[in-house]
Amino acid sequence: EVQLVESGGGLVQPGKSRRLSCAASGFTFDDHAMHWVRQAPGKGLEWISGISWNSDNIDYADSVKGRFTISRDNARNSLYLQMNSLRTEDTAFYYCAKDKYVTGTTGLLENWGPGTLVTVSS
């Protein structure tokens, strides 16, 4: 069974940094691209970043470009999101999600973690 579990959320002050992690199990992690999607409380879904299986292809939504960095460690079956210069509008649930297809990067999100809440407030 595929399992994705995010961690690292919590309360952080504006301008500070936070690192999220996603532990993956139940599938061959280095076969699949991975993504981060966020959802502000009471709002819709926003894709924010994706990384190919071998980290060769990485991209970000404009809203986080230059502030957030996605990375992965295939040896540890883990995905990360380094968030710098956090703003109040970054307050959201952050989900990691697995791309459905092997080796391709499509953004079709077959499995999701339960999410972790990041609150940016002074």
Place this chain on the structure above:
Amino acid sequence: EMVMTQSPATLSVSPGERATLSCRASQHISTNLAWYQQRPGQAPRLLIYGASTRATGIPARFSGSGSGTDFTLTISSLQSEDFATYYCQQYNDWPPNPFGGGTRVEIK
């Protein structure tokens, strides 16, 4: 930039009735369209991909149709667990992968 537009924003339906949700892409995306269901307090889950293929474990009462720019999700007979918010998403061009704004299906 690709924009996904869903309608209506809220749909009131009685249990056992049919629900029809719409999604429009601002550019042609062939059938590279997915639908996700999000129940309150839960993570989203994949329902439909390829515009019409049900994901693993999804009941047959969920069906998708469309191609190009206009897509439909139909729930043939609403069950209590189907009252949720539904999002469409294009994956024809990555990145990015915008979602629609969502349709909330509520009990009438």
